[in-house]
Amino acid sequence: MSTADVLEQPTQAAEQNRDNIVNDFSIVVATVNGSGSQTANGLLARAAFKMGVPVGAKNLFPSNIAGLPTWYTIRLSKHGYTARREVSEVLVAFNPATAQDDYAALPAGGVVLYPDDIKFLEPRSDVIHYALPSKDIVKKANVDSKLRDLVANMVYVGGLAYLLGIDVGALEEGLSHHFKGKAKPVEMNMNIIRMTLDWAQENLTKQDPYRIEPMKATDGLIMIDGNTAGALGAIFGGVTVTAWYPITPSTSLVDALNAYLPLLRPGEEEGAQPYAVVQAEDELAAIGMVLGAGWAGARSMTSTSGPGISLMTEFAGMGYFAEIPGVIWDIQRVGPSTGLPTRTSQGDLISTYFLGHGDSRHVILLPGSMQDCFEFGWRAFDLAERLQTPVFVLSDLDLGMNVWMTEPFDYPDQPMDRGKVLSAEELAQMESWGRYVDVDGDGIPYRTLPGNTNPMSAYFTRGTGHNPQAVYSERPDDWEENLNRLQKKHETARTLVPKPRVERKEGTEVGIIAFGSTDSAIQEARDQLREQGVETSYIQLRALPLEETLRGFVNAHKRLYVVELNAEGQMCQLIRLFMPERATDIIPLAHLDGLPLAPSYVRRAILEGEKK
Amino acid sequence: MSTADVLEQPTQAAEQNRDNIVNDFSIVVATVNGSGSQTANGLLARAAFKMGVPVGAKNLFPSNIAGLPTWYTIRLSKHGYTARREVSEVLVAFNPATAQDDYAALPAGGVVLYPDDIKFLEPRSDVIHYALPSKDIVKKANVDSKLRDLVANMVYVGGLAYLLGIDVGALEEGLSHHFKGKAKPVEMNMNIIRMTLDWAQENLTKQDPYRIEPMKATDGLIMIDGNTAGALGAIFGGVTVTAWYPITPSTSLVDALNAYLPLLRPGEEEGAQPYAVVQAEDELAAIGMVLGAGWAGARSMTSTSGPGISLMTEFAGMGYFAEIPGVIWDIQRVGPSTGLPTRTSQGDLISTYFLGHGDSRHVILLPGSMQDCFEFGWRAFDLAERLQTPVFVLSDLDLGMNVWMTEPFDYPDQPMDRGKVLSAEELAQMESWGRYVDVDGDGIPYRTLPGNTNPMSAYFTRGTGHNPQAVYSERPDDWEENLNRLQKKHETARTLVPKPRVERKEGTEVGIIAFGSTDSAIQEARDQLREQGVETSYIQLRALPLEETLRGFVNAHKRLYVVELNAEGQMCQLIRLFMPERATDIIPLAHLDGLPLAPSYVRRAILEGEKK
Amino acid sequence: MVATARPERNEKLNLIGLEKGDYKGRPSTLCQGCGHDSISSQIINVAFEMSLKPYEVIKMSGIGCSSKSPAYFLNRSHGFNALHGRMPSVVTGAALANRGLMPIAVSGDGDTGSIGMGQYKHIVRRNVPMVYIIENNGVYGLTKGQFSATADVGQKLKYAGTNELPPIDLCLEAIIGGCGFVARSFAGDAKQVRELLKSAISYEGTAVLDIISPCVTFNNHEDSTKSYPYGKAHEEKLHDITFVPAYEEINVDYEPGTGIEVKLHDGPTIQLKKLDRDYDPTDKLQAMEMLVEAERKQEFITGLIYINQERATLQDTLGMPQTPLAHLPASQLRPPKEALDKLMADLA
Amino acid sequence: MVATARPERNEKLNLIGLEKGDYKGRPSTLCQGCGHDSISSQIINVAFEMSLKPYEVIKMSGIGCSSKSPAYFLNRSHGFNALHGRMPSVVTGAALANRGLMPIAVSGDGDTGSIGMGQYKHIVRRNVPMVYIIENNGVYGLTKGQFSATADVGQKLKYAGTNELPPIDLCLEAIIGGCGFVARSFAGDAKQVRELLKSAISYEGTAVLDIISPCVTFNNHEDSTKSYPYGKAHEEKLHDITFVPAYEEINVDYEPGTGIEVKLHDGPTIQLKKLDRDYDPTDKLQAMEMLVEAERKQEFITGLIYINQERATLQDTLGMPQTPLAHLPASQLRPPKEALDKLMADLA
Numbered sequence A, B: 001m002s003t004a005d006v007l008e009q010p011t012q013a014a015e016q017n018r019d020n021i022v023n024d025f026s027i028v029v030a031t032v033n034g035s036g037s038q039t040a041n042g043l044l045a046r047a048a049f050k051m052g053v054p055v056g057a058k059n060l061f062p063s064n065i066a067g068l069p070t071w072y073t074i075r076l077s078k079h080g081y082t083a084r085r086e087v088s089e090v091l092v093a094f095n096p097a098t099a100q101d102d103y104a105a106l107p108a109g110g111v112v113l114y115p116d117d118i119k120f121l122e123p124r125s126d127v128i129h130y131a132l133p134s135k136d137i138v139k140k141a142n143v144d145s146k147l148r149d150l151v152a153n154m155v156y157v158g159g160l161a162y163l164l165g166i167d168v169g170a171l172e173e174g175l176s177h178h179f180k181g182k183a184k185p186v187e188m189n190m191n192i193i194r195m196t197l198d199w200a201q202e203n204l205t206k207q208d209p210y211r212i213e214p215m216k217a218t219d220g221l222i223m224i225d226g227n228t229a230g231a232l233g234a235i236f237g238g239v240t241v242t243a244w245y246p247i248t249p250s251t252s253l254v255d256a257l258n259a260y261l262p263l264l265r266p267g268e269e270e271g272a273q274p275y276a277v278v279q280a281e282d283e284l285a286a287i288g289m290v291l292g293a294g295w296a297g298a299r300s301m302t303s304t305s306g307p308g309i310s311l312m313t314e315f316a317g318m319g320y321f322a323e324i325p326g327v328i329w330d331i332q333r334v335g336p337s338t339g340l341p342t343r344t345s346q347g348d349l350i351s352t353y354f355l356g357h358g359d360s361r362h363v364i365l366l367p368g369s370m371q372d373c374f375e376f377g378w379r380a381f382d383l384a385e386r387l388q389t390p391v392f393v394l395s396d397l398d399l400g401m402n403v404w405m406t407e408p409f410d411y412p413d414q415p416m417d418r419g420k421v422l423s424a425e426e427l428a429q430m431e432s433w434g435r436y437v438d439v440d441g442d443g444i445p446y447r448t449l450p451g452n453t454n455p456m457s458a459y460f461t462r463g464t465g466h467n468p469q470a471v472y473s474e475r476p477d478d479w480e481e482n483l484n485r486l487q488k489k490h491e492t493a494r495t496l497v498p499k500p501r502v503e504r505k506e507g508t509e510v511g512i513i514a515f516g517s518t519d520s521a522i523q524e525a526r527d528q529l530r531e532q533g534v535e536t537s538y539i540q541l542r543a544l545p546l547e548e549t550l551r552g553f554v555n556a557h558k559r560l561y562v563v564e565l566n567a568e569g570q571m572c573q574l575i576r577l578f579m580p581e582r583a584t585d586i587i588p589l590a591h592l593d594g595l596p597l598a599p600s601y602v603r604r605a606i607l608e609g610e611k612k
Numbered sequence C, D: 001m002v003a004t005a006r007p008e009r010n011e012k013l014n015l016i017g018l019e020k021g022d023y024k025g026r027p028s029t030l031c032q033g034c035g036h037d038s039i040s041s042q043i044i045n046v047a048f049e050m051s052l053k054p055y056e057v058i059k060m061s062g063i064g065c066s067s068k069s070p071a072y073f074l075n076r077s078h079g080f081n082a083l084h085g086r087m088p089s090v091v092t093g094a095a096l097a098n099r100g101l102m103p104i105a106v107s108g109d110g111d112t113g114s115i116g117m118g119q120y121k122h123i124v125r126r127n128v129p130m131v132y133i134i135e136n137n138g139v140y141g142l143t144k145g146q147f148s149a150t151a152d153v154g155q156k157l158k159y160a161g162t163n164e165l166p167p168i169d170l171c172l173e174a175i176i177g178g179c180g181f182v183a184r185s186f187a188g189d190a191k192q193v194r195e196l197l198k199s200a201i202s203y204e205g206t207a208v209l210d211i212i213s214p215c216v217t218f219n220n221h222e223d224s225t226k227s228y229p230y231g232k233a234h235e236e237k238l239h240d241i242t243f244v245p246a247y248e249e250i251n252v253d254y255e256p257g258t259g260i261e262v263k264l265h266d267g268p269t270i271q272l273k274k275l276d277r278d279y280d281p282t283d284k285l286q287a288m289e290m291l292v293e294a295e296r297k298q299e300f301i302t303g304l305i306y307i308n309q310e311r312a313t314l315q316d317t318l319g320m321p322q323t324p325l326a327h328l329p330a331s332q333l334r335p336p337k338e339a340l341d342k343l344m345a346d347l348a
């Protein structure tokens, strides 16, 4: 007998019941990590998506393989908002370890679904209870004991389907999408869902106002995570050498490479794979392989996270100074140090921009959407080879590991740019060539690749001082000229990196500056601010070094709030350095607790800043 | 027959001859690296010092063991200026490979001493020539063939002694200082010097105006290099564990530890050495050992340079986050990458301040004199243990490897500060304790050392998120509170780090901000500027984080020139971030070519800035 | 560090009056049945039975599921969960700072064999006194199932496919690196793990224990050479090992000549009762040959593979005093003013 | 990579019409008499005699005096002077990008044995085709005379005192790491260095040459086991080695049974004429035993220590095509638009 039976349901809920809350609420699923609930949770999100309802899903999981608590929030929003909300109205309390707290955190009028063997110690009269006999249902379904825990999660899927009105067809479609059409698992899981639905029909009476109803808002959209998007981008960018070392949350990017390369890049030689993905012994080796391959003419990349970036410091400086292309993805997690490996952050900005002893500044791409992840996947190679330098792509766990809905990706609109590489023939036409000569005045010299048959092409790459002919030199003037050229090259980079996205509101004094995974939260916050009488412009930065679009935006506003997920306002600092004359008008809104940004934080902070 | 005989000496020189140039000129000795000329050059500097004449010596050597050219400049200045000058009037051209260029670089009226087997291809009539029969003299001296090249350098010592009037007693004293009183080598070298003097008496007629005459300006001063000074400081600071990996220009700091520890810290156990100096397999291991030792209660340190700092990045972040004391000396050389290993720089400032992924900012000491090197040698340990964090000491090659004259060092004026360490007894008095609890509100928690017999004392040190009790935690609030506390601790550090040295000139609008090895050049430049009508105030920063003294200084001036030896104006950027409201008044004077700063650069740049 | 007086006959308390519970750690967050947890419980048993003083032990580790485990034993000992692959350097520093501490370190095959290879080789070369446990499962557990460098050729993983690179034998690496105590065991063989742990703790120098510790989540299928089923089916013991504390007299329960006794520096003895093969763990070449053959023939051989007590520890090599450096009083750390004055005079 | 047609009878030009001078490098800046320079000149000789195409060779190194030397040979080949201890990873990347290139890499005992140990172990494990030369002088030359990890016990250095840690044997490390070509030589033995270089260049896989290369400035005193005098006095050859190119017929100048021939994949043969001892370089255990004994007895044994041609190269393990990845045309690098459209459809 479940608490639901003993507790009379709250009147207030009954009232709400009269006017339904449709496609505008959040579900939080609390389960045990490693219990296989990811399938069920992904399925729920996808089903809503398939019903045409805008959905935002965030997985909050522990740094643990199995046993610790994990939460999955699914936000349904007819307005198309996908950011994290601070409250969820519907709780699936399937983790005994956290059930009491999760339950206590429900807002008044909230709903809880739970297995009937959980008892709440402090029952609430202001929430609606639905107990599900999950054990019985699974027993009845007599599935193989090994799979029992797995399918048990389908019970809450069935329960929610009944209560919220999730389309069963969408669920079935979702399952066959997940199991790539394999009938058996689909059937096994659908069976549980149906049994639960049948049981619910007989035993549950809908008493809450929350419903999901079909819309057309997701037509033509897809669902994907940023690590897969980035990997696909890299594949369409012609990656041939990938050297990596496993680390959360970057691993799934390489997993996606391994999954899609064989399909998309079969190659022409019978039985041969025209690419290499090597698991290195550590990140020092991974970046060394990337630079070795880039030097020899391959499009090479690695994917890592904070600790890996730290280990790549020395090689990053060498890549910058010896001018070797390579692409380094940093799927940011919370640091310093090992930090919170399964939480999201934008904290590696400053340390990566200045990575390496001595004077070095790197080119960094900042994807802010799934489309950016795909685009930067290929564009990073063009930039790295054009600029002959390591290019970093700073994504984060929220972008990289959560599934987002998005417009489908555009096929690259330009042919590959392999940069200034001289062939044997081209060299033959020239009477002189120097590896580090600034022929074009853009700071970018010409290079040759090993294997070039022209004897003139050979040169010695080194991290030590060199003259324009790449010959070792300790001459003060050689050093200074070379560094001046590298700075000129950095100025050239300003003009080549992806431009920010700008949404100007005429007449407002307030500008919001942000980047990366926070876009949806910023957009929602702007709507909320507008309702409270604060109009804002918005610029979403997409790369470092900073460039003129930003300058224009800053100069068009009086106060600029820089929103970022780190403790020290790192982007704010970089912008102040970029525009010292406006430094005091550039206001940090930095905050890091490992969770994706919630619009409420932005709204509150800016209202405070604007004294409203 | 040497060029001296065929060339009539320039009349202009003859004129100058009438009024001598005394104790106010520079000598440059050009020799072959590895030929043992260091002994001769050091001897010349020391002799002048012993004659009471202020001397500044700079060794410009290649990254090579033997064979490449090397230059040693000795500046004599009755005004006490020791900075590098851009010209030297007296050339010792003992390196055939560079003799022609060195000769061409002489100013009109300059002097050249050279072995008579060198022929100048484009003889100059505006310099004075002295050819020395070095081969003959060495042959006559019949020294053991192995030592011949070594002692050959004494020929130019003798030649200069005769021409400039260097006191032979001072030379002998210098030699016995160098050879720690061993009679044989002293005699052998003196013999060459005397033979040369005798030869010169007979064969040379003094035709140039340059002379060294005794003064009393060096009474009570000593001569020492910064690496030795730092090592001595560390020894008086109680260093017990040193883990290092060889790298120029930091190696000699550990050499000095090995040389002086046995003398100064014999210890009480028969035949045992109460300290450990371990050559690690690399810098990752070195810093790991330092933190392991600091965690276990030892005063531990390492010494390295740019590339080593880059390799320590991950551990630096852990030391910051897990709050472990340790001292890291970075004897800066020119970077990025391997760069110019034997040239000086101030280029690791920004990368070290932000070293490590995620939000980390480190405490950095910036020695600006030999006394600072000694003082920071011990004070760094007090700060590291007080603040429970890695403390970096950013010296440079000019400070570390060149011999400077300096006031003698002051004995530490405070007892050692071992920081907030709880003994078993103290713990017994407390009913609760948490490793990361901010008891005192200064952001600095209390720690216990392994071996503490109180069961309460045990805790688990980790780089992952933790609550105040050091228990693993992924809670958003735990993370945010912990990082806020670390920021508070950084604010506390502002109040504890060494204060800048300030020289205020009332009424001037111009302030010079500098740090490190550039002090002597700045002081001289200020005198030159004064002569040209530009009065300047001067603040010499001595640490990061920046603090209130600087704020006051900046606010007391209209225009602030930040002079530093790097390409990107790193300190200037940090000051702009510290005082955004004054950002545009803070002007970078950054310049890096590997040479110690010359006053002329500062003078020119500031005159330009001041439109004079 | 190891108590040597005769034990009280009290079941619940050990020689220093502590209960088993005093050696426990926090509840494990590893997977149910993970080999690492069974090793942790043997560490707890051994520490209790040997009456280790918790405050004299430091628990050290790198990063990985294995490296998490020090949180799950000896709550009364200080612990340091360092960086991936860098535990050895941290142990070295701590051991130099306070030679009175006994490091019990836990690493993984990835933590030691991949990113940590350099530090592993160099710590055994320095012979830093410690117990170096490698919880070897042939896979990266915490990052969810990639191959580690100890995976055998032809091994298959659901996630990572087939491994085609030769395995690194961390015992062989230790032996040629100069390590004087090298053993291999199996998490499923609690008794052997216990006896080897006791022997390792009593050994003066770096003692390497390469313990096959199945990852039940990613690498425990029958045909995995690092799985429980495989281990149980194929474990071949070099000998039956018994650790005899200094305070017990050694009563040999086997025919003369059918066993070997190794006497350790500070009194205790390791009894090695002969099983199928003649094996002398003091013979370096024989040990190397055995390991090479075992790899060739895919044999899973456990026991005390090599022992040699001749090398000096790092602390002795450096001529360090018995007093821990961390305990030196200020008076011994800071030379007197006269010393500085004299020095300044010399430099004048 | 190695020319196979019959050689012209032209003294000054080799098979591909280049002169010796075309294989020279920039003037050396190493010390007069440094062992590294004599190795460089043997590399020049061998490259000329084997008619290597300079543009097919890449010169790779880490940091050190030894690692500087690639600047002093093969000016017509691209070179990469990487970071201290990290040459192997850079070679691996270059070899993956363009398998048509032949890496000739030079490292030092510090570069490989200390900071580079991890990458060294892992590149031999991956079997990346390359010649890996260690110019081993037992000392850090470029930083002026500290001990490296290969210094023998009891060795003395003016600067660094006496070494008390056991030496790392980089040949033994390579063998147990899975390396299939392991040789030791002496910079003072030009002929042997040459023949071993030719053999290494012809070997398909990682070929390790540990060449004792005296540092005349810091470690060349009589009683240094890494000195010229010591080497000349104590070198003991395993065999007299001759490399016979594919295009020459093998005329054996020794009694049957008193020598061994090793036929290499692409045709050439290594002749090993028996000297004092019977030695079979294909016997892994014998090789390991020899090295362990040699260290125990302080013997300086040179020659081809171990050869095994069974392992696949990294490129083959990865199933890479013969076409260098760096030469793939854009058409093969970027899938067509249809592929993307289909994918987008699947994700809808």
Ligand SMILES: Cc1ncc(C[n+]2csc(CCOP(=O)(O)OP(=O)(O)O)c2C)c(N)n1
Residues within 6 Å of the ligand: A245, A246, A247, A248, A283, A307, A308, A311, A338, C063, C064, C065, C066, C067, C084, C107, C108, C109, C110, C111, C112, C135, C137, C139, C140, C141, C142, C143, C148, C215
């Ligand atoms: C520098 C760095 N790189 C990568 C990681 C991610 N990481 C955590 S554990 C681990 C491997 C653990 O494998 P192993 O040592 O075998 O331990 P196990 O989990 O198998 O017990 C990796 C790669 C990290 N934490 N730090």
Ligand SMILES: Cc1ncc(C[n+]2csc(CCOP(=O)(O)OP(=O)(O)O)c2C)c(N)n1
Residues within 6 Å of the ligand: B245, B246, B247, B248, B283, B307, B308, B311, B338, D063, D064, D065, D066, D067, D084, D107, D108, D109, D110, D111, D112, D135, D137, D139, D140, D141, D142, D143, D148, D215
């Ligand atoms: C990261 C880093 N640490 C230290 C150094 C300084 N360093 C340059 S060469 C060298 C050792 C060279 O020894 P070895 O490899 O034996 O070469 P050798 O000079 O003896 O030929 C060191 C420590 C460096 N360049 N980079």
Ligand code: SF4
Residues within 6 Å of the ligand: A065, A066, C029, C030, C031, C033, C034, C035, C036, C065, C066, C137, C141, C142, C214, C215, C216, C217, C218
């Ligand atoms: S993943 Fe494997 S190694 Fe990690 S805890 Fe689970 S079973 Fe153990």
Ligand code: SF4
Residues within 6 Å of the ligand: B065, B066, D029, D030, D031, D033, D034, D035, D036, D065, D066, D137, D141, D142, D214, D215, D216, D217, D218
């Ligand atoms: S120092 Fe030694 S290794 Fe370096 S160049 Fe000179 S002789 Fe060679």
Ligand SMILES: [Mg+2]
Residues within 6 Å of the ligand: C108, C109, C110, C135, C136, C137, C138, C139, C140, C141, C148
């Ligand atoms: Mg493992």
Ligand SMILES: [Mg+2]
Residues within 6 Å of the ligand: D108, D109, D110, D135, D136, D137, D138, D139, D140, D141, D148
């Ligand atoms: Mg060497």
